[in-house]
Amino acid sequence: MKNIFDFFSKKNDCQLLVVNDDKQAQIASDIVSYFGYEPFVLADFRANFKDDLLSFSDELQDITKALNGFYNYKKQNKVLISPIRTISFPMPKDKCFDNFTISFADTLNLEEFKSKLYNWGYYFVDIVTSQSEVSIRGDIVDICPLGSEVGYRISLFDDEIESIRKFDIEDQKSFKEEIESFSISPAFLALDEQTFEELNDEVQKVESDAFIKDIHSLGFWYLNDLGEYLPLSMNTYITYEALDELEEVYVFEEKRVAKEKFLQTPQIPQSKTCKEIDVANIKEFIGFHEGKKVNIISSSEAKIKSFDLDLSDSSINYIIKPYIINVVNDEQIVISLNKEIKKRRKKRVRLVLDELQEGDFVVHEKHGIGKYQGIEPVTVMGAKRDFVIVMYAGDDKLLLPVENLDLIDRYVANGNSYAVVDKLGRGSFAKLKQKVKDKLFAIANDIIKVAASRELINGIKIDTNKQILQEFQQSAGFDYTKDQKRSIKEIFEDLSSGKVMDRLLSGDVGFGKTEVAMNAILATVLDGYQAIFVCPTTLLATQHYHSISKRFESFGITMAKLDGKSTTKEKNHIKKGLVSGEIDFVIGTHSLLSVQTKDLALVVIDEEHKFGVKQKEKLKALRQDVHIFSMSATPIPRTLNLALSKLKGMSSLLTPPNERLGVRTYVKEYSHKLIKEIILREKRRGGQLFYVHNNIASIEAKKADIQEIVPNIKVEIIHSKIKPAEAEKIIDAFENKEFDVLLATSIVESGLHLPNANSIIIDGADRFGIADLHQLRGRVGRSDKEGFCYYVVEDKKQITSDAIKRLVALESNSYLGSGTALAHQDLEIRGGGNIIGEAQSGHIKQIGYGLYLKMLEEALATLSGEVKEENKTVDIKLAISAFISNDYISEDRVRLELYRRLSKATSKEEVYSIEEEMEDRFGRPDTVTKQFLELILIKIYALSKGIKQISSYEMNITFVKNDDTKQSIKSSSKDDDDIIAATLQYLRK
Structure with a gap:
């Protein structure tokens, strides 16, 4: 840092700065900005020549973005900063970069627009969910340009741009305000058609093990005249750390700059006057350096106040920026109050496309397991409707109206289970379901009984407010994720509540569950009680023992490990120590299930679902008066989470630690x-x-x-x-x-x-x-x-x-x-299946996890006193054409997703919200699509009125109630819109 700071403080002319890695690139970027230059940072690109670059697409996008910004920035005070591995490859020349603007009321020739985006490296997709993607649906164009956090939705009237709005790529909803214009930069390179074809042809001829040969996977390696070695054409300097890295980086491969070229590049000189600093007490440090200019950098004024510094103090120059620079030289001090910000992770897209493929197994609530064969339009009584086709044993075919798509679910069982297709109309599936239902009531009853009995017991109160617990968290060597902090808070509230804790923490492997458990263990032991940690395998016990011992080293805790590998002597010693209270905390396997202790207050169970029935019985014996904290590596479904959370504490870790690399x-x-x-x-x-x-x-x-x-x-x-x-x-x-x-x-x-x-x-x-x-x-x-x-x-x-x-x-x-x-x-x-335990896998295999969990939720709700009625359905046989038309939405996957969401809608507000979203994403619905939305409204109203069947013949419409009473009305004509209007009018009464 000090050398780069000294170099730029002297206003040296440098267009390209070569550093050793992305960390040093970030430091350099902050320093360059501090001195008034505009930095453009290239990603640390660690590929090997001819690698398939699809898995490096993030780095390539960042390189494209930075070079595009650099070449299109018209002022002179710009610096390109690059890690040495990146710049050792030829980079695209400035002629490969360009931008164009899309403005309101412009004329847009769609064919030319498509061709340009294709040549510029954009992906054409059904739904735009990340940068460099474009989707064209009739007169609606969605695009997310490279470098943009949001998408842009263009609405055309013929070929004129009628409106431009931003939209959220997570949920596809557009913002209300229209905007005047936006700019599009290349996703790969700004190539014309001929250059694109030439590059593509070259890539096709290449010998490579890339799975798909195209410019995205291999184009960067074959730039030829489009690329150049930047150090040769710019005013370049290199840091001594980058030169140190040369030995490791330089395997002599083709298409890399020869090592000698870098050795000839001017080096940033070592600074004799500048020092890096780490300041504990800012005011005291400033006092030692009287007469020097003092610069304090902070990302906000609030942060300055939190350090007890006075913003009105004219002797200090406050800079509100996110930079992290801490140096002192003969003239000035620079102190940053900011902490390193971790890389932002990609958000998970909230819109999940239904990936039902033809031939996939599905489970129908009434008819059992069948094979999904797609959606087909069928004409009944002169009216056209869409039906889901499900094949059963003996080539029997079930036609399911799309408005009842919620009755089927993808079949998921254990990884190695293979589905057995049911026979249609045999009634055997109903019997099987009843058998499973009885079993589930027994399971749900057990869960509730245990929860109720524990509710009546007074729990051990643990003091979780000790300062030493804060110190333990700070000694972790990393920052806790938001989820970890929340989970620890929830556990501490349980432990100190005076009630018995029964909490399940779910989170992917490596997301920091053990760290959360350690906080609970430490709080318990420091309060004078004992804790045990039960693991399903010796290996896991050993792993936990090593990692926890390290963390507990300086806290004076006596801990031991008891497992199948422990000798008889060790076992006896540990058991005695637990009874006498000499041992505070023990980690082990099944041998811990029946140990005697002096003052046990907490049992931590790792991967609880891996314990057998007998072992679980022993755990239940421990459960009468101690706090139980279980951990599971599989996420729990949201709905089951809600059903169980009334009986059990539920916490989850959804974000990975910042240190985890992809x-x-x-x-x-x-x-x-x-x-x-x-x-x-x-x-x-x-x-x-x-x-x-x-x-x-x-x-x-x-x-x-x-x-x-x-x-x-x-x-x-x-x-x-x-x-x-x-x-x-x-x-x-x-x-x-x-x-x-x-x-x-x-x-x-x-x-x-x-x-x-x-x-x-x-x-x-x-x-x-x-x-x-x-x-x-x-x-x-x-x-x-x-x-x-x-x-x-x-x-x-x-x-x-x-x-x-x-x-x-x-x-x-x-x-x-x-x-x-x-x-x-x-x-x-699968996570939901794990809660219930392996013993149930036979039933799960017969009816699939999805339906199994649905039934468990219903059983839990019923036994908890919330009466959950079994799903009723409405048989709608109206002679109207109602479906989401192909002309309106051409992609089957997207139509299936909308059918699924509409079939699950339970209120008219939900339907109107989806309709608004459809209009926003695809334009105004055509007649048959509009009629399908009205058909869903008819279904919702009919369910709330206890109607099980609606049918029409000519102008007569008949309603059959659940108690089999009938009522008929007449519409003003046989036209679709009149039949719908009359039906809705009757139902709304």
């Missing part, structure tokens, strides 16, 4: 060369690998293959048929780095925390569901090391275009925002 994801076609390269690359950086091969029968052959491809590496196998004790030994050996590759089935999907294994190969990735792929990817990248995930397919010509879409989606990490959102949905459903 996982680089690649989709590749299988080859020996590829497998060898992946394994050796990970070995070179001292890491280990997971290799997922989901077939026990051929796993030994796969081991032989791997050892033939890379002869000098050690491979061990793990799968569900290996005895638990043996499996534990293998995992232990893997953690101790005794072998390189853990070859496993998808058994490794959850629970393991092995920070040294940072590459995963998933063989036959096209045969996994999106949630499984997402979970498996979560096995790596769990320390501060970057993780690599390779989805490998046998032959890309043999897999469906949908599977390709899904895999490429996961590779570039955004498939219209719905890939990960859908994975979360699946995981949430």
Whole structure:
């Protein structure tokens, strides 16, 4: 920092500053801004030449954005700042960058507009959910230009721009105010048609293992005349830290600047007068440096006041900026009150597209498991309607009106379950449902009984206001996430309430659940009580013991570990220590379930669902008078969360810690060369690998293959048929780095925390569901090391275009925002299953998780005294044409999503809100779409009036109530609009 500060304080002319990494780039950016220059920062681009760049799309977008800003900034006081790895590749020249403006009342030639955006690297999609995407739907154009946090919605009248409004890319709703204009910059490069075609042709000829060859995945490597080595054409300086990095960075590859060129670049001189400072007491420090100019930087005036500084003090120059600079030299002091801001994470898109694919299994509430075959228009009594087609055993076909789409759900069971299609109209599914319902009432009853009995007991009051607990949180070495802070607050409130705590914390692996638990344990032990921490496996117990011991080191806590590996002598010593009170806290496995203690106040259970029935009974015995805190790595569905939260405390961690890096994801076609390269690359950086091969029968052959491809590496196998004790030994050996590759089935999907294994190969990735792929990817990248995930397919010509879409989606990490959102949905459903326990998996398999959880929620609500009526349906047989037309919305996925949301609507306000959104996104609905929205209103009114059937013939409309009474009315004509108007008028009465 001090060298860069000194250099720019002397107003040196520098157009390009080369630094060692993105951290130093941020420091340089702050200093450059402080001295009145305009900084443009390139991302730290750590790809290898010819890599498939889809998984580097974020960095490439940032580079494009920065270069575009730099070249289009017309003043002279600009500086381009680049990490050395980035600038060692040729960068696009200034002629590759341009912008154009879209203004109200302009004429827009759609064909030319499409062509330009295509050549500029924009993706054409159904729904715009991130930067560089565009969607054109008739006279509505949505676009999110590179660098923009919001989308822009253009409404056309013929070819004239009638209105421009911003919209939220999370929920697709546009803002009310119209704007005059906005600017569009290239998403890749501003290429004309001919240049684009030439570049594309070159990319197609390249030999590469990229899954899809296009300019997005490979174009950057083949810029030729469009690119140049920037250090050769600009007034460039380099920091000595970047020169140090040269040794490591420079593997001599083609298309990189030769190392000598950087060695000849002028270096920023070492500063003799400037020092970096870390100020504890600001006022005292200023007192030591009388006579120097004092500059204090803060992001807000409020922050200045919080440091007890006087804003009216004229001897201090206050600068309201976000910079972080702390230096002193002969003339001045610069002190920043700001803390480092972590990178903003991508928000999860709130709109989940229904990813029902033809051939997927679905569960109908009445008829059971069938196969979804798409949506088809069917003409009944001269009127056209859309129906969902579901196939059952014996090729029986169920036609489900789209307004009743809420009666079916995607079939999700355990990862290895395969659905068995039911027979239509047999009544056997109803019997099965009743059997499951009875079982669920018993489960719900148990849950409520335990909750009620614990409610009557006085809990141990723990003092959670001690200053030492604050110190513990500050000693973590990282900032807690918002969710962690909230969860700790909720637990502390429980512990100090005088009631018995029963709280479940759910959060993905690595999201900091153990840190939250440590706060509860520390509060309990410091208050003179004991705590125990129960884990399902020895491995997990050992992992927790190591990490918690480190954190508790300076707090004077006596802790021990009790598991299958403990000797008899150790076990006896620990058991005695617990009874006498000498041991405050113990971590262990099942052997802890029946220990005697002196003053136990807290039991922490990790992955509670992994404990068997008998063990759970023992836990229930502990539950009478101690605080219970359970943790689970699967998210809990929102609705079940609500149902259970009346009986149990629920907390969740939804945001990852700031230190977690993303996982680089690649989709590749299988080859020996590829497998060898992946394994050796990970070995070179001292890491280990997971290799997922989901077939026990051929796993030994796969081991032989791997050892033939890379002869000098050690491979061990793990799968569900290996005895638990043996499996534990293998995992232990893997953690101790005794072998390189853990070859496993998808058994490794959850629970393991092995920070040294940072590459995963998933063989036959096209045969996994999106949630499984997402979970498996979560096995790596769990320390501060970057993780690599390779989805490998046998032959890309043999897999469906949908599977390709899904895999490429996961590779570039955004498939219209719905890939990960859908994975979360699946995981949430499984998380709900976990609460109930493994014993129920048979029932879940028969009716699917979705319906199972729905029924559990109903059982809990009924037993809690909230009477939840079973879903009633209305059979609507009106001779009207009502459907979301293809002309209005052409994408089937989007239509299906709207059908799903409308079918689940329970109030007219919900329908009007969706209608408003449709008008905003797609323009004014046409007649048949408008009539479908009115049909949904008819359904909602009929349900509230206890009507089960509505039908029409000619001008007669008949209503049948639940008690089978009938009433008929006449409409003024047979026209659709008159039949709808008469029906609504009757129902609104």
